[in-house]
Amino acid sequence: MQKINREVLINKANELLSNGTINRVFGWEKGDFSYDVTPTIYFTADQMNKKFIFDDFCGANFSKYLVAETKKDQNKVGVFLKPCDTYSFNQLLTEHRFDKEKVYAIGVPCDGMVDEKKIKAFFGEGISSITSEGDEIIVDTLYDGVKKVKKADVLQERCQNCKSKKHVYYDELIGEDGEVLDSNRFDEVEKLEKMTADERFAFWQNELSKCIRCNACRDVCPACTCEKCVFNNPNSGVENKSPANEFEEKMFHIIRAFHVAGRCTDCGECSRVCPQGIPLHLLNRKFIKDINSFYGNYQAGEQEGSRAPLTNYTKEDLEPSEAVNKGDN
Amino acid sequence: MRKCLLQNQNKLFDQISSFASLYIPVETTGGNASFKKYEQGMVMSDVLKTDRSPKDLFFPQTENLMEFKTSGKNIEVIDNRKESEDFVVFGVRGCDVKSFEVLDRVFLVEPVDTYYATRREHGIIVSMACGRPAETCFCQTFGIDASAPEGDIVCYKTEDALYLDAKTEKGKNLLSKLADVTEESDGKEALKQKEQIKTVLAKLPLANLKADSFGKDKTKEFFDAPEWQILSKSCLGCGTCTFVCPTCQCYDIKDFKTKDGVQRFRCWDSCMYSEFTKMSAGQPRLTQLERFRQRFMHKLVYYPTNNDGLFSCVGCGRCISKCPISMNIVKVMKALGGIDNE
Amino acid sequence: MQVNEFKPKIVAFCCNWCSYAGADLAGSNRLAYPAEVKVIRVPCSCRVNPMFILRAFQRGADGVIICGCHPGDCHYTSGNYYTRRRMALLFSMLDYLGIEKGRTRVEWVSAAEGAKFAQTMNDFVQTVTALGENKRLEDLRCKK
Numbered sequence: 154m155q156k157i158n159r160e161v162l163i164n165k166a167n168e169l170l171s172n173g174t175i176n177r178v179f180g181w182e183k184g185d186f187s188y189d190v191t192p193t194i195y196f197t198a199d200q201m202n203k204k205f206i207f208d209d210f211c212g213a214n215f216s217k218y219l220v221a222e223t224k225k226d227q228n229k230v231g232v233f234l235k236p237c238d239t240y241s242f243n244q245l246l247t248e249h250r251f252d253k254e255k256v257y258a259i260g261v262p263c264d265g266m267v268d269e270k271k272i273k274a275f276f277g278e279g280i281s282s283i284t285s286e287g288d289e290i291i292v293d294t295l296y297d298g299v300k301k302v303k304k305a306d307v308l309q310e311r312c313q314n315c316k317s318k319k320h321v322y323y324d325e326l327i328g329e330d331g332e333v334l335d336s337n338r339f340d341e342v343e344k345l346e347k348m349t350a351d352e353r354f355a356f357w358q359n360e361l362s363k364c365i366r367c368n369a370c371r372d373v374c375p376a377c378t379c380e381k382c383v384f385n386n387p388n389s390g391v392e393n394k395s396p397a398n399e400f401e402e403k404m405f406h407i408i409r410a411f412h413v414a415g416r417c418t419d420c421g422e423c424s425r426v427c428p429q430g431i432p433l434h435l436l437n438r439k440f441i442k443d444i445n446s447f448y449g450n451y452q453a454g455e456q457e458g459s460r461a462p463l464t465n466y467t468k469e470d471l472e473p474s475e476a477v478n479k480g481d482n
Numbered sequence: 483m484r485k486c487l488l489q490n491q492n493k494l495f496d497q498i499s500s501f502a503s504l505y506i507p508v509e510t511t512g513g514n515a516s517f518k519k520y521e522q523g524m525v526m527s528d529v530l531k532t533d534r535s536p537k538d539l540f541f542p543q544t545e546n547l548m549e550f551k552t553s554g555k556n557i558e559v560i561d562n563r564k565e566s567e568d569f570v571v572f573g574v575r576g577c578d579v580k581s582f583e584v585l586d587r588v589f590l591v592e593p594v595d596t597y598y599a600t601r602r603e604h605g606i607i608v609s610m611a612c613g614r615p616a617e618t619c620f621c622q623t624f625g626i627d628a629s630a631p632e633g634d635i636v637c638y639k640t641e642d643a644l645y646l647d648a649k650t651e652k653g654k655n656l657l658s659k660l661a662d663v664t665e666e667s668d669g670k671e672a673l674k675q676k677e678q679i680k681t682v683l684a685k686l687p688l689a690n691l692k693a694d695s696f697g698k699d700k701t702k703e704f705f706d707a708p709e710w711q712i713l714s715k716s717c718l719g720c721g722t723c724t725f726v727c728p729t730c731q732c733y734d735i736k737d738f739k740t741k742d743g744v745q746r747f748r749c750w751d752s753c754m755y756s757e758f759t760k761m762s763a764g765q766p767r768l769t770q771l772e773r774f775r776q777r778f779m780h781k782l783v784y785y786p787t788n789n790d791g792l793f794s795c796v797g798c799g800r801c802i803s804k805c806p807i808s809m810n811i812v813k814v815m816k817a818l819g820g821i822d823n824e
Numbered sequence: 825m826q827v828n829e830f831k832p833k834i835v836a837f838c839c840n841w842c843s844y845a846g847a848d849l850a851g852s853n854r855l856a857y858p859a860e861v862k863v864i865r866v867p868c869s870c871r872v873n874p875m876f877i878l879r880a881f882q883r884g885a886d887g888v889i890i891c892g893c894h895p896g897d898c899h900y901t902s903g904n905y906y907t908r909r910r911m912a913l914l915f916s917m918l919d920y921l922g923i924e925k926g927r928t929r930v931e932w933v934s935a936a937e938g939a940k941f942a943q944t945m946n947d948f949v950q951t952v953t954a955l956g957e958n959k960r961l962e963d964l965r966c967k968k
Contacts, residue, residue, distance in 0.1 A: 185687065185816075186617060189808035192716040213807060218716065269803075274513035278530050278616030281687065295685070296614055345920065354922025354960060363510070365534065365543065367752075369720040369806045383875070385757050391875065392757065394734055395749035397544045400963040404878045407917060411874050414913055426806035428722045429533055430511055439920050443913055463913070466905035468895065476912035477925040740965050741884075 157262055157328045159207040162233065165259060165327060166205075167198035169231055175257045178231030179215040179222075180205050187283035188269035192218065207233075209267040209285050212309060214422055216241040217375040223255040230256055235263035236331060237311070239322045240418035240454030241375035246322070247457055248416070250378050260323030262331070265304065265312035270430070272307050276300055311421025311434065314338035321455055338419065339442050341435055361402040363429040366395050370423035370433050376413040376453075383408070406436060414440035415463040418454040446479070447471055484657055485667035486644045494644070494663045495520050495572070501659065502606070503569040505539055507532050517571065526573060528639075530616050531800060535728035536574050537581060540601045541589070543725075544749040547597070547735065551743040566600045570656065573610045576631030577621040577798040581728035582607070583632075584785070584794045588731050606652050609633030611679060618799030620688035620812060626796060629679035638672035645672035688797075688812060695819045696782040698791045704783060705775070709817045714774035716807045721752030723801040723810070724777065729794045732758070753777050778814045832886035832952040834861045836945065837876065839869045841899040842934045843891030849938030857945035868892070869930075870903035874914045877928065881961035887927045887952035891941070894932040904932070923960045926951045 162180075169175045182193040183206035192213040195201045215232050219242075222230050234242055239260065246253055272280065272292055279295035290307055292300045305313070316338060318331025345353055368384070371377050383389045384405065396402040410417075410433075419441055423433040444451055444462045448470070451462050471479075486494050498504045504520035507527045515529035517536055549560040586602065589595040609631035612619070621628055630636065634653035638645040645667060648654040657664070683689065696704075724730040734751040737744050751758055753776050758765050767773045785794035801810045815821075838844040844865050850857060866872060869892025877888045890911060892904040911930045919925045929951075931944045 184808055185802075185812055189802060189810070191808045191813070193712065194715055213716075270513060277513070277614065278618075279614055280617055295617060295682070350919070350922045350924065352922070353920060357921045363516075363533075365721075365725045367720050367722040367725045368755075369718065369722045372718040372720040373806050381756075385755070387757060387760055391879070393736070393749070394751055394755070394757075395544045397738070397747065397749065398963060398965065400882055400961060403921065403961065404875075404882070407878065407914075407921070408875055411914060411917065426720075426722075428726055428804040430514055436917070439917060440913055443916050447912060448909070463906070463909055466902065466909055468905070470905065470908050471912060473908065473911040473915045473928075473930045477915045477919045479916075738965055740968055743968075745965055 157207070159205055161327060162207055162259075162261065163198060163201045163205055165325075166195070166201055166231060169257060169259075170196075170198060174229060175231035176228040178233070179218060180233055181207065181211040181213065186280070188267075188280075194222070207261070209265075209283075209290070209304075210269070211235075212266040212422075212425060214238045214241055214375055214420055216245055217373075217378065219256055220245065220250045220378055223251040227255075229254075231259060232256060233259050233261050234320065234323065235261055236318050236320050237263070237316070237418070237420050239320045240317070240452070241420050242454070243322045243457050244376060244416060244418050244454035245378070247454070247459060247461075248378070257325075258323045260320040260326040260330070262328040263312075263318070265308045265315065267304065267307050268309040268425075271309075272302065275302055275307070309421065309425060310432075311419075311425065316419060316452075322457070339438060341432075342438050342442050345435065345439075357403075358399065360431050361396075361406055362399065363431055364396050364402050364406070365429060366393075366402075366405065367428060369426045369428065371409055373422045373426045374409075374413060374417075375420060375422065376416045376418070377409075406433070410436035410440060413437065415444060415451070415461040416453050417441065418452070443476070447476060483667050483669035483672060484646045484660070484664035485669075485671075486646065486660075486664045488639075488642055488644065490663055491526065491644060492523070494660060495524070495526075496522060497660055497663050498570050498572070498656075502567065505536070505569065505571045507573050520572075530612060530614065530619075531575065531798060534726055535578050535581060535798065535800065536571050537578075537585065537728050539569070539571055540582070540605060541585065541598055541731065541733075544747055545597060547746045547748055549740070549743055549745050563597070563600070566604045568604045568606065570606045570608060572608045573637070574607050574631075574633060575610060575612055575798070576626050576628040577619075577796040578728050579607060579609045579632045580621070580624070580626050580796045581798075584729040584789075584792065584796070585731055587789050587792070606635070606656050607633040608635040608637055608646070608653075608656075610637045610639065611676065613639060613675065613679065615679070615682060615686060616799060617687050618802040619686055619797065620691050620799060621797035622683060622686075622689060623691045623693050623797050624793050624795060628683060629676045638675050640671050640675055643671070645669055647672070691812060691815065692819070693782070693793060693815065696815070697786045697793070698783075699787055700783045701779070701787070704779065704818055707818055710771055710775045713809065713814055713817055714771040717754070717770050717774045717809060718806055719754050719756065719770050719773065720806060721750075721754050722804050722806060724752035724754060725750060726800040726804050728796060728798055728800070729781070734759075753780070778811060781811060782815070830953060830956060831858075831860050832949060832955075832957075833884055834858075834887045834889065834945070834949055834952060835880040835885045836861050836863045837866050837869065837872045837888070837890045838863050838933075839892045839899075839904075840865055840867050842893040842897070843931075843941060845935035846891070846933045846937050846941040849935065850942040851938075853938050855938055855942035857942040858949045860949060861945050868898065868900055868903040869907040870898075870900075870910075872907065872911075874910070877914070878961065881927075881958055882963040883966050884958075884962075886955070886958040887929075887948060889929045889931060889944070889948050891931050891933045891944070894934055897934065918961075924955050926955050927958060927961075 282293040317333040507515040508518040509527040515527040589598040612628040781795045
């Protein structure tokens with residue numbers, strides 16, 4: 154596959170900006186280091202030439218920003234979407250969160266995003282630059298010189314278990330489209346299911362006790378688009394700004410995951426942004442796995458307008474008591 | 483200066499924990515560490531920065547202030563503070579030590595926050611010089627010397643030993659109780675390391691970041707800067723930066739209805755939240771731009787204005803590595819200060 | 825002195841159109857069910873938000889049961905079908921977090937089934953009594 158570099162994307166954006174198709178475009182902006190890429194909005198190709206970047210650290214998904222951005226004026230907004238971003242995009246369209254006529258989606262390929270935390274776990278702090286060369290990542294460190302690591306080993310968790318390289322929505326695609334993949338994304342969930350209840354309880358107690366309730370998992374989630382979250386509403390009785398005890402930690406995370414059950418596309422943003430490294434995707438994937446096994450395979454966002462499993466039913470659905478006992482047989 | 487061979491490090495910890503609670507940074511998952519109460523056999527992590535700053539130990543995320551119990555027409559007010567005992571925090575980095583000065587100027591001025599004051603009184607800080615600063619470190623910008631941190635005792639860790647240098651009465655007192663696990667030393671090794679750190683610090687990518695254009699009475703200059711618009715553009719409004727920050731000190735006080743009474747507790751609050759300071763009038767900053775601006779203006783302008791020019795950022799770099807969208811104070815300083823990242 | 829016997833606290837969310845009337849019928853037929861069961865009337869079993877269940881546990885419940893109309897008999901045509909899906913997922917999630925699965929239950933009880941209501945409650949109280957106090961979803965602040 155031809156390597157798509159930033160110039161190709163800048164040229165495309167420039168073309169669209171100058172022929173008036175769009176008047177601004179969401180894109181990634183390089184930072185002070187190799188890995189601190191910020192999502193931003195560009196109005197001119199000149200701005201893009203200065204700051205735009207497209208590399209192994211462009212994990213941020215722009216779909217959620219479109220909800221607010223498309224309401225600002227009548228102009229079309231351009232947006233670069235990686236394959237997994239298009240699922241979130243489609244899901245938001247399904248939920249009528251924005252008008253697709255006001256967006257021009259440019260599909261861009263993705264061969265997996267790198268997790269700088271994993272690189273740091275390998276080499277420690279003091280990374281002066283990270284570049285990729287084929288399937289290797291070259292890390293220049295402040296203390297130990299140049300190091301190399303296989304890209305596959307430092308990919309973000311969601312990319313190691315990539316579910317699809319196929320764009321499910323675009324106005325224009327750059328490069329070739331990929332395929333829906335067979336991933337092993339439920340392996341970790343299954344491992345947990347096989348544990349005893351006590352072990353599972355201990356596992357989650359340990360993980361969730363790290364939570365600092367910064368709400369980053371919720372705020373980044375493309376499925377969490379309520380105007381006002383119940384956890385931000387002082388009148389709800391559950392608005393607590395900190396996890397005061399173990400109960401509150403669990404309640405927040407159960408409700409957060411439940412509220413996006415059936416709508417979660419498994420984009421993995423929640424786990425990516427967690428400052429405490431809690432594997433939040435394992436909660437979401439449990440719901441996805443259950444939905445698949447109880448009500449038939451369903452991939453949120455795959456098809457615009459599809460009916461979500463929790464707003465649907467059949468007369469033969471299994472009973473809740475059967476659901477919890479399913480694992481016992 | 484006292485020296486403790488690394489092979490005796492745990493003896494040192496055992497000794498301290500025999501008369502005071504000891505907190506050390508412990509590795510949690512690959513490359514992450516957090517301060518934990520020492521138990522026999524725990525290994526001190528060399529990870530430079532704990533996920534959360536040691537601020538937690540003095541100003542915890544949630545803290546019960548008091549309880550009310552009602553019986554008939556009587557209300558009983560219960561102060562549920564326990565008698566505080568001395569505790570030692572080992573391995574605090576230079577930036578984090580400096581953050582206590584920032585917090586002190588908030589909590590120890592009238593009206594004194596007695597909860598915080600008690601902990602400060604009983605807490606002994608053993609700071610740790612940074613042998614391997616990270617690329618995200620910029621403490622130098624705020625005049626902090628990672629090779630010579632403040633603290634009650636300063637510790638240098640070399641390949642084979644810890645060198646402990648008491649700086650305050652509290653520190654000397656603690657060190658005198660550790661005589662049998664440490665030995666006298668001329669501290670040459672520590673000095674050598676100090677010099678080494680200095681050369682590393684000069685080479686850090688953010689070594690030349692300057693805060694000169696910010697500070698006291700610069701409100702008018704920056705408040706309406708057009709840069710805020712684009713800087714805050716992608717801010718999610720989560721509280722990550724404020725909760726990992728060693729100098730953020732906002733909190734909220736709430737009542738929780740217990741079985742037959744009320745528990746009054748406080749918890750950290752974040753100026754990034756839509757429901758921040760929602761008491762009688764409601765959040766005065768209606769847009770994320772205003773909230774975003776508040777946070778950085780407070781660190782770089784408002785706080786210095788009220789505190790003799792002292793910045794309320796210590797350059798620990800936690801927000802750089804933790805922000806979900808990688809927006810941080812360095813980018814803000816560069817943009818407002820007119821430095822382009824090319 | 826008698827030994828302090830554990831009596832669980834049970835919250836029962838009952839649909840106004842069926843099981844709430846079922847509870848009434850159990851009462852007027854003098855069918856006994858434990859006093860530990862606290863009935864909360866809801867307009868439909870599908871009104872029960874997962875938050876209600878967690879909040880009940882927080883506030884001291886040891887077990888939560890949701891009673892609705894038999895599938896196909898919903899007063900609002902399809903509410904209980906949604907309940908069935910939601911609770912299947914929620915209960916499975918609670919189990920995944922290591923919380924005892926016996927503490928939550930969904931039962932379909934019609935307005936004519938007073939006997940079934942009493943029997944269901946007796947059975948559920950027995951199950952929860954065997955499980956003991958709710959420790960894994962408790963909020964200690966609510967107990968003092």
